[in-house]
Amino acid sequence: MLLFLGSLLLWCALAAALGWWWGGTVSALAMALAASGLWALRHMWHAHRLEQWFRSGPIGEPPRLAGVWREVSDRIRRLLRLKEREVLLHTERLRHFLDAIEASPNGVTLLDQDGRIEWCNAIAGQHLGIDAVRDRAQHVVHLVRDPVFTRYFQQESHANEVVIEGRSNSLAKSIKLSVQLFPYGQGQQLLLTRDITAVAQAEAMRRDFVANVSHEIRTPLTVLAGFVETLQSLPLSAQEQQQYLGLMATQAQRMQSLVSDLLTLSQLEGSPPPSAAEQVDLPELMAQIEADARALSALQGESGAPVHVLVFEPAPGAALLGARSELLSAFSNLVSNAVRYTPPGGRITVGWQKQEQALVFAVRDTGPGIAAEHVPRLSERFYRVDRSRSRETGGTGLGLAITKHVVQRHGGELRIESQVGVGSCFMLVLPIQRLITAP
Numbered sequence: 001m002l003l004f005l006g007s008l009l010l011w012c013a014l015a016a017a018l019g020w021w022w023g024g025t026v027s028a029l030a031m032a033l034a035a036s037g038l039w040a041l042r043h044m045w046h047a048h049r050l051e052q053w054f055r056s057g058p059i060g061e062p063p064r065l066a067g068v069w070r071e072v073s074d075r076i077r078r079l080l081r082l083k084e085r086e087v088l089l090h091t092e093r094l095r096h097f098l099d100a101i102e103a104s105p106n107g108v109t110l111l112d113q114d115g116r117i118e119w120c121n122a123i124a125g126q127h128l129g130i131d132a133v134r135d136r137a138q139h140v141v142h143l144v145r146d147p148v149f150t151r152y153f154q155q156e157s158h159a160n161e162v163v164i165e166g167r168s169n170s171l172a173k174s175i176k177l178s179v180q181l182f183p184y185g186q187g188q189q190l191l192l193t194r195d196i197t198a199v200a201q202a203e204a205m206r207r208d209f210v211a212n213v214s215h216e217i218r219t220p221l222t223v224l225a226g227f228v229e230t231l232q233s234l235p236l237s238a239q240e241q242q243q244y245l246g247l248m249a250t251q252a253q254r255m256q257s258l259v260s261d262l263l264t265l266s267q268l269e270g271s272p273p274p275s276a277a278e279q280v281d282l283p284e285l286m287a288q289i290e291a292d293a294r295a296l297s298a299l300q301g302e303s304g305a306p307v308h309v310l311v312f313e314p315a316p317g318a319a320l321l322g323a324r325s326e327l328l329s330a331f332s333n334l335v336s337n338a339v340r341y342t343p344p345g346g347r348i349t350v351g352w353q354k355q356e357q358a359l360v361f362a363v364r365d366t367g368p369g370i371a372a373e374h375v376p377r378l379s380e381r382f383y384r385v386d387r388s389r390s391r392e393t394g395g396t397g398l399g400l401a402i403t404k405h406v407v408q409r410h411g412g413e414l415r416i417e418s419q420v421g422v423g424s425c426f427m428l429v430l431p432i433q434r435l436i437t438a439p
């Protein structure tokens with residue numbers, strides 16, 4: 001301000017002195033007046049150029065101004081540059097935060113004080129079926145139309161999470177979401193969503209498994225308890241006692257098989273994949289499986305000889321890379337199933353096929369066959385086509401589940417082909433690299 005007044009006084013004094021020298025007092029006054037007018041015009045012109053610079057959009061080079069205006073424009077420009085850098089820095093930081101939230105496997109939605117959507121990441125969009133741009137400022141309850149969520153949103157406290165149905169593109173796939181609200185800032189809320197479909201499925205499977213195991217154990221246990229009570233309370237002849245003890249032994253044997261299969265399954269699930277260094281003598285393994293199959297088949301008749309036509313083709317190699325106990329249980333499960341389910345007189349062929357990439361172990365039978373709708377479910381735990389037939393023959397309902405697990409651990413797969421009334425073929429397809437041919 002002082003600078004402005006000083007420059008005005010200087011202009012007026014110089015003009016008045018010039019006017020005095022040229023024409024006396026009147027001229028001095030006129031010159032001083034003209035000088036102050038010129039001074040004002042000059043400053044108005046500079047102010048106008050400065051204003052135009054402000055309005056010109058992004059901060060570029062300031063106009064060429066003189067004197068105090070130049071200083072003002074330089075200062076403003078420096079200040080604006082500083083602010084611009086700060087804004088850029090903050091924008092960059094915000095972008096980083098948003099990128100980090102985008103990378104989260106959980107859905108994050110920011111709600112304002114009224115519960116309206118301010119922002120959401122892509123995962124939240126998928127979970128809740130919302131669009132961050134289209135649905136901005138929409139009330140979350142209007143978009144997440146689930147009565148459980150509406151009730152939860154209206155609650156005072158959101159200390160616990162709730163489970164709601166997620167939005168899915170396919171009708172067949174139901175998605176379970178865990179949802180929780182967290183307050184932040186001044187009345188805003190953070191809506192966190194987590195896809196718990198797999199967890200819920202695992203929990204349902206665990207429940208089913210426990211229920212199945214309990215049921216499978218309870219049945220023979222009830223029968224056993226009944227016989228014990230009969231033996232305790234009734235005066236039975238020695239022959240009757242023997243008969244009951246025999247039936248009790250069968251039930252005990254059933255429970256033993258079940259517990260042993262359950263242990264095998266839990267060992268398979270809890271142990272690391274089999275070592276690639278272990279070699280299994282294939283002819284020796286197959287000889288054991290053949291002997292067991294012949295003994296099992298003989299048990300179905302009276303004569304002590306096998307009641308089926310059993311054909312075992314020679315194994316194509318000397319050894320197989322894998323865990324002996326696991327491979328024995330996988331191969332013999334398929335062979336014993338064929339023997340158990342094929343009626344006497346039927347034919348069972350155990351063969352091998354060497355393909356370019358795979359070694360196929362196949363067990364073919366002329367048994368009852370399996371209807372197509374059952375085939376994909378056969379390797380589920382406790383799944384049986386004919387429950388009573390399975391029990392009669394000492395089945396636990398876990399054999400194919402174990403077999404599938406073993407073959408997968410060895411890098412292969414279980415394939416099943418079957419035709420009702422014709423027979424079945426169960427195949428274990430293993431990577432050819434596992435086969436060691438004789439030198």
Ligand code: ADP
Pocket residue numbers: 333337338341342365367368369370378379383384385386390391394395396397398399400401424
């Ligand atoms: P299980 O102990 O009941 O035999 P598995 O898991 O070994 O249990 O087999 C599951 C079901 O698959 C069996 O209950 C049976 O219904 C069917 N199955 C398995 N192998 C055969 C086969 N060779 N022929 C006909 N059905 C079979």
